[in-house]
Amino acid sequence: MIASLLSIRDLDRAGIERILAEAAVFQKDGPRITRKYPTLRGKTVVNLFYEASTRTRTSFELAAKRLSADVVNFTAGGSAVEKGESLKDTARTIEAMGVDLIVCRHASSGAPHRLHEWVSAGVINAGDGMHEHPTQALLDLYTMRQHFESFDGLRVAIVGDVLHSRVARSEIWGLQTMGAEVTLVGPPTLMPPQAEGWGVEVTPDVDAVLPKADVVYLLRMQLERMDAGYVPTLREYARLWGLDAARAAMLKEDAIIMHPGPMNRGVEIAADPAELPRSVITSQVANGVAVRMALLYLMLGGRDARAEVPVE
Amino acid sequence: MSVLLKGGRVIDPAAGVDEIADVLVEGDAVAGAGRGLDGAETIDCAGLVVAPGFVDLHTHLREPGREDAETVASGTRAAARGGFTAVCAMANTDPVADSAAVVEQVAALGRAAGFADVYPVGAITIGLRGEKLAEMGEMATSGARVNFFSDDGRCVQDAGLMRRAMEYARTFDGIVANHAEDRGLASGGHMHEGEASAELGIRGIPAEAEEIVVARDIALARLTGARLHVLHVSAARTVELIRRAKAEGVRVTAEVTPHHLVLTDERVRGYDPVFKVAPPLRTQADADALRAGLADGTIDCVATDHAPHPREDKEQEFDRAPCGMLNLETALGVVLTHSGLDLPRAVEVLSSAPARIRGLAGHGGPIEAGAPANLVVFDPEANWTVEPGAMASLSRNTPFAGEKLRGRVVHTMLRGRFTVRDGKDADGQG
16 A cells, blocks of 8 residues: 555555445444544554644544544644744654654645655645645545445536635546546636646536536635635625525436535535535545545554454 | 967857867967967867857846855856856845945955856846836946846836836846736746646646736837847747747847756646746747747847755745746756757857847957957866755755756856866865
């Protein structure tokens, strides 16, 4: 198994399948994992978060603790970084403490790649700038797998701000590795200029895409995009691209609605579609812990993987 | 005291000379060039090229203000190692070179260091702020005799202000050189906008940000009759704009850096800020067009845009790191290894062409009796590996670290005095 996960492209189809299979084992008794495994006893995982993130950090922390690893949270605000030590110095400090794995979230694209060059510990990219968020893609693939037998030919529409989205890039490349067909939908101002070269379809016409989609993946639409002039107003965005009740009704019977959270209700998603049975947004969150457990287990290679101890 | 550079291939574009000959230097000047000359000391130059010392129109010496990155002394030492006898120090220092006092200080520091003649560039606007014209006349009539003006690092965004700068510079036939980058298009960008930037999740700067400003500046040069110099051309369509402007008779000249000739945005894929530069490295098609433009004379010269940054500034996240690359010590090697130019054109773009643009008498040849002995002797076939740790620059941000280059400076001579001899600093320090 890989020693670091910087990009979803670090994994081939078999590697992704293996992680999804392990995650399923951890969830064999239900989506909420109530057992604690001794697998990573003696291993130390550092959550190095340069950006606020309750969801991802908590998910990694829970996953590591369920595997009995020691977890250290290192959270630095943007201003502390400006004043304080460089990423390189921080990396070396953490390294000197004897750490097996660093989980890094950073506002700068490529920061985990730089970190990876400076430390001997493994590095997991927990979201870097506008680049990637590979574990989000893994948990989303896992969630899709719960609803669809095969990824081959699966039609996934990713709707919204692809340009600034690290989730979108990992999602696209992960889905392509698995054989799915991806369509990017949204205002042309929020599409990467070179996206067609990725082998995806790109269109501004959400209403043409929804009836054909198996998965509708909504991206978070941030207020700053309006201020920076990418869209005139969030209200107009909601009207032209938001998933409201009328659009939800266009979906196929078995289509599912996904969102990486946190949601802007009333913008990319109306209040009610999130509550529809076809929304799997809450299971995405629960699945995140299982998938990250699978990844940590495979990367840090514990023994007695199946031995279980009750949760303390 | 006299020195005879014997039996080298003398390439002297300003005189139209390319032949095996001797060059005799007496005191600070050339005493003659030809066959059968005698000197007190003979230096065998067989197999080597003897040429006018190189001239760099675009150097960041960082002094005053960032002496941790480079000083006039360290930067000109690097220049001498690269075969340069003249460098033009860009104005984006701290304080900015926007007054007679600062340009005279920089020129004086150059004279004190003695490794290369330092010709300061004056700022176009006060503090490079793009708001009010700097006292260009004061700088032009100062001891530094500045005739070349640039806010390099910043683009003069306001077309009205740029027009005034060009009109005003005509007073002393000054050259206005703009860092062409439209603010609106470039805002927040850290690399070329293309396939690589889209994948890397780094906000891009489209080539159009340069093309739009160069097209505007050419129109203003046409309007004002002033001389425009286009700094560090990076995009294929910019080459085309310059080609058409020249055909039309607009007074425009242009430079290209060694790195834009050979490196592309693909090099950014490891997120190493050593490949971060302004304008950004673009595509292979752009690099190909730049080489073609340099070969056919559309682009007049190579300029290094030598831009030192301390290690701690470059060893950062990509979007936080500053732009710039070292180039003085590798320019010749990169040009000979990668540009595809023949030796006479390579010498021309590094020496006589830039000297002519700025009107630097005594630099760039011709190598003739009475001319200041500003010369370089280089081995066009010598292979060497770029070692950042061995550089004279105080900084280490070369994008060519570890690369094998062909073509290396053997001797550099400034007014008859060796600054580099047998590949080593003549003062014995390096």
